Amino acid sequence: MEQLTTLRSLFKFHSGRVISLGRVMLAITLFLVVMVGRTRSELTQTYPFLTLYAGLAVIIAVATWKNWWLDARLSVLTHGFDMAVFTAIAFSSTGATSPFVLFFILPLLSAAVRWSWRETALTAVVLILLFMVGGFLLYESAGFELQRFVLRGSILIILTLLLMWFGGHQRFARTFFRLRDSESVVREGQNPLARSLEFAMRASQAAGGALIVGAIGEDAADGFVAAGGEGRNFTAERALAVRFREGGDIALLFDLDAGRALTRPPQGYFRFLKAASVIDVDEARRLGLTEGVIAEISTGAHHGWLALWDVPDLSTDFLDFGRELAETVGALLERYALLDAIEAGAAVRTRLSLARDVHDSIVQFLAGAAFRIEAIKRSARSGGAVVPDLDELKRLFVEEQSEIRGFIMALRQHRDLELAEAVAELRALAERLGQQWSVDCRVSAEGDDVPIPLRLQLDLQQLVREAVANAVRHGGADRIDVGLSVASGQVRLSVADNGSGFPAINGDCATEPWSLKERVERAHGSLKLDSAPGSTNVLISLPLRGAAA
Amino acid sequence: MTRVLLVDDHPMIGAALEMLLRGSSYELLGRARSVAEANRAIPREKPDLILLDVNLPDGTGLDVLRRLVRTRARPRVILLTAGMDESQLLTAADLRPEGMVLKTSDPGLLTEAMDAVAAGNRWIDPEIADRTRRAQERADSTPALTRRERELIELVRQGLRNRDIATELGVTEGTVKVYLHAIFDKLQVENRTELALRAAELISR
Numbered sequence: 001m002e003q004l005t006t007l008r009s010l011f012k013f014h015s016g017r018v019i020s021l022g023r024v025m026l027a028i029t030l031f032l033v034v035m036v037g038r039t040r041s042e043l044t045q046t047y048p049f050l051t052l053y054a055g056l057a058v059i060i061a062v063a064t065w066k067n068w069w070l071d072a073r074l075s076v077l078t079h080g081f082d083m084a085v086f087t088a089i090a091f092s093s094t095g096a097t098s099p100f101v102l103f104f105i106l107p108l109l110s111a112a113v114r115w116s117w118r119e120t121a122l123t124a125v126v127l128i129l130l131f132m133v134g135g136f137l138l139y140e141s142a143g144f145e146l147q148r149f150v151l152r153g154s155i156l157i158i159l160t161l162l163l164m165w166f167g168g169h170q171r172f173a174r175t176f177f178r179l180r181d182s183e184s185v186v187r188e189g190q191n192p193l194a195r196s197l198e199f200a201m202r203a204s205q206a207a208g209g210a211l212i213v214g215a216i217g218e219d220a221a222d223g224f225v226a227a228g229g230e231g232r233n234f235t236a237e238r239a240l241a242v243r244f245r246e247g248g249d250i251a252l253l254f255d256l257d258a259g260r261a262l263t264r265p266p267q268g269y270f271r272f273l274k275a276a277s278v279i280d281v282d283e284a285r286r287l288g289l290t291e292g293v294i295a296e297i298s299t300g301a302h303h304g305w306l307a308l309w310d311v312p313d314l315s316t317d318f319l320d321f322g323r324e325l326a327e328t329v330g331a332l333l334e335r336y337a338l339l340d341a342i343e344a345g346a347a348v349r350t351r352l353s354l355a356r357d358v359h360d361s362i363v364q365f366l367a368g369a370a371f372r373i374e375a376i377k378r379s380a381r382s383g384g385a386v387v388p389d390l391d392e393l394k395r396l397f398v399e400e401q402s403e404i405r406g407f408i409m410a411l412r413q414h415r416d417l418e419l420a421e422a423v424a425e426l427r428a429l430a431e432r433l434g435q436q437w438s439v440d441c442r443v444s445a446e447g448d449d450v451p452i453p454l455r456l457q458l459d460l461q462q463l464v465r466e467a468v469a470n471a472v473r474h475g476g477a478d479r480i481d482v483g484l485s486v487a488s489g490q491v492r493l494s495v496a497d498n499g500s501g502f503p504a505i506n507g508d509c510a511t512e513p514w515s516l517k518e519r520v521e522r523a524h525g526s527l528k529l530d531s532a533p534g535s536t537n538v539l540i541s542l543p544l545r546g547a548a549a
Numbered sequence: 550m551t552r553v554l555l556v557d558d559h560p561m562i563g564a565a566l567e568m569l570l571r572g573s574s575y576e577l578l579g580r581a582r583s584v585a586e587a588n589r590a591i592p593r594e595k596p597d598l599i600l601l602d603v604n605l606p607d608g609t610g611l612d613v614l615r616r617l618v619r620t621r622a623r624p625r626v627i628l629l630t631a632g633m634d635e636s637q638l639l640t641a642a643d644l645r646p647e648g649m650v651l652k653t654s655d656p657g658l659l660t661e662a663m664d665a666v667a668a669g670n671r672w673i674d675p676e677i678a679d680r681t682r683r684a685q686e687r688a689d690s691t692p693a694l695t696r697r698e699r700e701l702i703e704l705v706r707q708g709l710r711n712r713d714i715a716t717e718l719g720v721t722e723g724t725v726k727v728y729l730h731a732i733f734d735k736l737q738v739e740n741r742t743e744l745a746l747r748a749a750e751l752i753s754r
Contacts, residue, residue, distance in 0.1 A: 216726055301711070301726075301741060334710075341742040360559075360604075363631050367652035368561030374656035375568035382572065389568065396561065473560075514558060514583055514606040 014315045015113040016071040019106070020061035023082065026102055027054035030089075046092070053085060068253055068315050072262055072270045075114055075316075082107040083123065087130040090152065091138060104156055114316070115269070124160035131156060192336035193224035194231055196329045197306070201226065203325060204318075206308035210287045212236045213297060213304030213333060221304055225287050240287075240305040241294050242278045251295040251322035253314065254279055264319050293318045295326035299334045357407070357458065365400050369393065402432050406461055419445065419486055422452040422460065429461055430468075430482060437472040440479045447486035456542060459523050460484070460493060466515045467495035467538050475499020475536060486544070493540040501531040516540070550576045551667045554596035556613060557629065558582040558606055562652070566600065569656070575663065584608035588616065596624050598667060601646070603630040603637060611637060614644050625666050629659070633677075635684040642681050648672045694735070701728050705741055706748035 031050045060078055064071035086103040104127060111123040135149045197211040207227065214221025214236070221236045241252060253262040254275050261273040275281060279294065284307070292309030306326045311318065372393055380386045406429060417425065423445040434441040452460075464482055471477040477499030485492045513529075516538065520527045525542035553575045555566055563580050570577050578594045581587040584607050591599070591613075599617075601610040610628060617623040627648035628641060641649065648666040650659050651674045658674065665672035694702070697718070704714045711729075715722045729741065738744045 341745075359631060363653065364559040365561050367631055368559060368565040371562065371565035371569050371652075371656045371659070375565060375571070378569070379572075384572075518606040 014313060015110075015317055016064055016068070016075075016315055017061075019110040019113065020057070020064055020071075020078070022106060022109075023057040023078075024054070024061050026106060027057040030054075049088070056081070066313075068318075069255065069258070069260055069262060072316050073272070075270065079107055079110060079123070082110065083127055083130065086127055087134055090131055091134050100152065101155060101159070104159060108160065121160075124156075128153070128156055128160065191224065191233075192333055193222060193233070194226070196332045196336075197224050197226055197231075199332065200306055200308060200325050200329050204293075204308050204321070205312050206292065207310035208288055208290075208292070208308070210240075210289070210307040211297075211304065211329065212240055212307075213302050216301060216303050223287075227288050227310075236283070238280055238283055240280055240283055240307060241296070251293060251319045251326065252278060253293055253316065253318060253322075254284075254289070255291040256281060256284060256289060257291070262316070262319070264316075270316075293322040295322035297326045297330045297333070299330045299337075301337075302330075302333065354455075354458070357462070361407075361462075362400070362404060365396075369396070399436055402436070403465060407458065417452050417457055418449045419447060419452060419484075420449055422457055423484055425457070426460065426464060426482065426484065429464060430480075433465065433468045437468060439468070439472055439477060441468060441482065442480070443482045443484065445484040447484075450486050450544065452491070453544070456491060456523070456544065459519060459542065460491070463493060463516060463519060463540060464495065466513070466519070470513050470516070471495070471497035471499050471536065475501060477536075489544050491542045491544060493542070494537060495540075496535070496537045498534060499536055501533050501536045513538075550574060551663075552576050552578050552594070552597045553600060553663075554578050554587075554590060554594055554598075554624075555580045555600045556582075556587040556590075556605070556610060557600070557602035559602075562602070562629075569660070573660070575667075582606070584610075584612050587613045591617070591624070598663065599624050599626045600629050600663075601626055603628060603633055603641075609637070611640050611644065614641075614646055618644055627659075627662055627666055627672075630677075633680075635680075635687070638677070638681045638684045639688060642685065649677045650674050651676055694732070698728065698732050698735075701725070702732065702744060702748050705729070706745050708745070 027050075031054050034046055034050055060074065064074060082103070086100070086107065089103045090100040107123050107127065108120055112120040131153065135153075193211050193213065197209050200206075200211070201209040208225075209227070210223060210225040212221050212223040223234045223236045224231060225234060250263055250265065252273075254260065256275055256279075259275045261275040261278050263271050263273065263278070265271070287307070289307055289309050292307065292311050292314060294305055294307045297304045297306055306322070306329050308322070308325075372389070376386050376389050376393070379389065406425075409425075423443060426445075427443045430441040430443045433439070467482075468480055471480050475497055477497035480495065480497045483492075483494040483496075517527055520540055520542070523542050525540060527541075528539040530537040530539070551574060553570065555563060555577060557563055557566075557580065567577055567580075575598075578596055579590060581590045582605075584605050587599075587601075587605075587610075599613075601613060603610040605613075610630075614626055614628070617626065625648075626646040627650055628646045629650050629652060631652040633641065648662045648671065650662045650672075654674055654676065662672040662674075700718065701714060704717055709717065711722050711725045715725045718725070729744075732744065733739070736744070738747065
């Protein structure tokens, strides 16, 4: 198993190696096949050619095995070499054992892997033309067989169409990994840059990496660099690499010690560059970059760079892989930004909602109290009895004080309350309300223990206060039963009393209490009222999930 | 005797005003707790003066006032508020109620305002007048949005990415980015999240 893993790592992301090794194997196979069963005179004619071909194939493979720069540099030359060999083989071998098809496939495959369908098509056309020209040149010779020529020509055309299709589609397929593989890395409350970089380093097996992302149009950007198992945040004042204006986002292979960089725009050709002409070498060295890949990241609102170095077996395939990785990292960052926006939006809405609660209860109460004091003052001036009014005002202040205390206690919680804890809070509130209104107020609960968000907890307390006040003030109730249950993502609150019920409009159904209805609607819940003399039941359903907003 | 209707949902305010007007030259006809109740009570009770709260459970006092402004002979109105945002202040200034009183000001100012309005004058709380003037200046100094900018804000509000917005508007992604930055500068918002959250308010300017 270990050997298999080693073998796979030798060729993973190394199409250059696969092509050159394929060439070596073809050359040696051809050499052995030709050497067996041939006369001395036949061998004398083909031996130098076969030796030259096999020798060159081995030299190319050895020279480019660990050198992505040379692999890219020699790519066009070796491609021409492969096409020339095909032409020679096609007209020097006959019969069913002729390996001409293999020598046709080799340059087509290498074009499809290295470049795109256009280069694959161009290679195929050139090869077929070479084949045709050769055929016409040999037409009059004794060795030329028209039937064999037509058959081979047809095979070449069919193979060409198949390989062109392959070359065209491999660009669109996500060959290395899928975005859903990266979904698990998106979690709330984590450093998005660190997590995204960790994902990119894991996918590329890079020992070092840096991710720099800033808002479009701004020079400064946030960065995270990781190497040797340690990471740190930093602020980047300058761009790590130069943006190419044509052909979309780019990826660069770089070797800072050799001063080289290599890029290839999508659907384009290799471009050999001096590292200093496209990379801010000082900044790159400061971050620890040596040899690796830099890829450009563009999202809707941000732009940045992903740099990976100390990548095992770096090859020209990393131009594509790096670009794909950068695209995925960009998508991850956008998801983090979306989570942030949702969180920020929910926090803003909760804050506004709390501010409205404070305004509606405390500010209105104090304003009312001030009007009452003014009224008492005027009454005192005209000799009226003020003691009953002052007693009533004192009672109202005590009542409001307990409400504010409950509100502050809920705000002090650093976490969501479990259902049992929320019920305990409601029982304490019911006891206070019972004393305040001189009623028998009880709370019962059922359901699994689930976290109750702060907003929902405040709503429940306020709803119970308002429902109890309504029952006593308008219905004259002396017994109130509050029920709380959780089921199917909903919190259900019921407040039943033995009062005279809500008044009806025009003999129709009872009017819904405004204050309760408004609060329930704000929490995206529903309210149902069963009211009849002697029995009133307010049934409220609030969603657990919507409570954060 | 001036006949008064109170439109306010808060029990404490209702009870307090009832006490305050007791024995005065004002007769409290009753109390409406919502826009719907107010719209029913006004033609029925035919008050001379309405004390109208701005924030009501089923709408705003400004909705009640807007409806009243369209009627030929309407009662005088004093807006009674614990606080209004800028757009409410500007709307209130357009509707021109006879009085505007802050609940948080000295309670004695309410009776002063009622006396002034009952005598046919206007009485606006100095703090409200000052805030309205500043809101008006800010609204005047904010550059107007173009039709294309309004379209773009609406698309941002819908959560579309720049690429999708570009397709929707038939422009390049680069143009969308340029437009967005111009909008950020114009409206003094920090980012697209703030733009999306405040879109309704910004477009209505």
